[in-house]
Amino acid sequence: TQSIDLAVVAGDGIGTEVVEQGLLVLETALAGTDAKVATTEFDLGARRWHATGETLTDEDLAAIRTHDAILLGAIGDPSVPSGVLERGLLLKLRFALDHYVNLRPAKLFPGVTSPLANPGEIDFVVVREGTEGPYVGNGGALRVGTPHEIATEVSVNTAFGVERVVRDAFARAAVRPRKHLTLVHKHNVLVHAGHLWRRTVEAVNAEFPDVTTDYLHVDAATIFLTTNPSRFDVIVTDNLFGDILTDQAAAITGGIGLAASANINPDRTAPSMFEPVHGSAPDIAGQGKADPTATVLSVAMLLEHLGLDAQARRVEAAVAADLVERAGRVRTTAEVGREIAARVAG
């Protein structure tokens, strides 16, 4: 028997609601296999911060490290100053656990309405770098609050960091039918970082001669995501551009209620983390209105990461079937979770 030690960070707002359904589906998917899951809940997020002033202590991090994977709901609340939980908790997890591959599939499922008039087939994946770029927290401010204030943000990009995520993206492209990789950056303006990314894609391409590549400036990428999303197969990009493009990608494939993500440490030196792309949505929290589908699809990515491919496919198929029939039905978070779980079981 495979025993899965899962760290659960339900977090804030709708986080707890969607994670509950994600766990239900996970347990259902494992029933009848010889794998079983043991969960440890971590009390992290706005409540903990208000109570203790802590975001993520060394002890929390050490405890989380002992797990096989992490399921995260959502982090963030308007009652906490902007950036405190994002940088002190969510990004700290991604950085400390070396989640250098932030994997975000964008797929328009049958039955799902896209806001695009002619979406065509949409089935691509964004490989977003997760540990560098403008997200490193490198920068600062001088003379804050005076007319002479100056604030800087430094994007840090290393050959080491870029190469490993580019190689991962190539490997993913190589096993997809279209075998195509698009680098998105802005190398005509951000010349230092951009040229490092470009040279790295050219160099690593030699290891994957079957994979074709092209390049788009980030501004042009937003155009193609609107006019011809079918052109994309695998996108590799930096942390900030990946953040932006994956929200747009979610929007054209039915919204962030459906967008899953995996923060992967491919070297498995620390647990990977699975989370919906959406935030804590305080405006609808506690009302049973949140769509747990993104979390359920993140659970499918978790299963795949743990080598439980058949179970991952089962969960995905259950979601796909649910999506075909959901149009026009108003269901609670728990109802959606239960119905998907029933399909997984059935």
Next chain:
Amino acid sequence: TQSIDLAVVAGDGIGTEVVEQGLLVLETALAGTDAKVATTEFDLGARRWHATGETLTDEDLAAIRTHDAILLGAIGDPSVPSGVLERGLLLKLRFALDHYVNLRPAKLFPGVTSPLANPGEIDFVVVREGTEGPYVGNGGALRVGTPHEIATEVSVNTAFGVERVVRDAFARAAVRPRKHLTLVHKHNVLVHAGHLWRRTVEAVNAEFPDVTTDYLHVDAATIFLTTNPSRFDVIVTDNLFGDILTDQAAAITGGIGLAASANINPDRTAPSMFEPVHGSAPDIAGQGKADPTATVLSVAMLLEHLGLDAQARRVEAAVAADLVERAGRVRTTAEVGREIAARVAG
């Protein structure tokens, strides 16, 4: 009589083709007024760089400075290393001439098909900061080409720079029917720059109490541009986010063939510059296929900037009328220009 000294930088690729039509419309709009235009052409761009290695010399810049305004076509060619012309010419003009307001309207004209299924009414304007942010060219690379390469890009934001563009955006919002300003940034991650922007919007709001404001993270903004673009009235944002959002804004309003822009120095210490948002499009250059409409609409912004409001409205109305009737017709660049000019004359 008002004599307008116009510096013309046709530039690369389709730049020359679209500028020719822009000038035709400009001259037509001025016929019968007491204003007349005198143009000076500047040979800048890829051809000049190949011939002389120069992008923009001190003499070029000094000569351009003596003009009342600049009409620019497009800069950039694949034969020139990425960044050389962008940073050495286009951005150098924007920075040296202190174009701190990069104004980019997004309007879905009647007769124009949006790629969105339900675009609704789209009529907003992006006030993109033009002289700071990650565009400052502050950054560098170490150990280039080795496994230890590190490349940085520094976003520089000052109270001075942010406040002046935010004030300009408020002033624009205050005279629009909806009087609404949306700040777009990413202050939960880029905390130093983001908080400077946020505090500045709050502070300047006191001078414009009629203007309502809200805030969106840049990733969320791409979602709303897809699902509900009608919600936007005036957007104010930094140089890079503005670059990204305005291409997406162009995409949802009929494409970059229609997207105009103005690089404005509101203090009038140097000439402002008017240019289509699109690039040099080398793939279609020289074939008479480029749509000059974005340049013509940029000419309307130029007329307005010079205080020739009636002429500006005439050009806009001519474009609007042309757009209503263009569906299905294939015309050359010159035909589109001539037909719009005829409407302006007529």
